Amino acid sequence: MRRPIVVFAAFLLCAGFLSSARAEEGEQIFTAKCGSCHRSGGEAAVFGPTKYAIVQWERFFKKNKHAKLKDISAQFSETDLQAVRNYLAAHAADSDKPQAVGLR
Numbered sequence: 001m002r003r004p005i006v007v008f009a010a011f012l013l014c015a016g017f018l019s020s021a022r023a024e025e026g027e028q029i030f031t032a033k034c035g036s037c038h039r040s041g042g043e044a045a046v047f048g049p050t051k052y053a054i055v056q057w058e059r060f061f062k063k064n065k066h067a068k069l070k071d072i073s074a075q076f077s078e079t080d081l082q083a084v085r086n087y088l089a090a091h092a093a094d095s096d097k098p099q100a101v102g103l104r
Contacts, residue, residue, distance in 0.1 A: 026087025029080050033072075044070075049091035050098045057088045 037044040052060065059065075061081075066072060076084070091099035 023083070023086045023090040026083035026085070026090075029076075030084050030087055033075055033080075034084070037070075048099065049088045049095075050093045052088075052092055053094040054089045054092045057085070057092055061085055 036042060039046055049057075073081075089095065091097055
């Protein structure tokens with residue numbers, strides 16, 4: 001009976017590591033691709049993950065709100081987009097590690 005619990009615990013640790021790695025990758029993508037518009041001197045408002053709570057970020061992507069302003073979907077692979085979503089959620093205002101862009 002212990003073996004399934006140990007395997008499940010190992011799975012959860014790996015999933016957490018992958019999610020964290022994706023969030024770091026997402027920060028790089030966010031800074032490079034999103035930052036071209038969303039930084040001082042860019043054409044869009046400056047913001048970072050702490051602009052919204054996790055549920056607000058989820059709603060933003062679910063409703064594809066960015067497409068209503070400027071469709072940038074062609075600039076992102078599905079993998080890149082998921083990495084950015086992970087980054088924004090991992091560092092949202094109500095996350096365990098809220099973070100402004102570029103700060104650690």
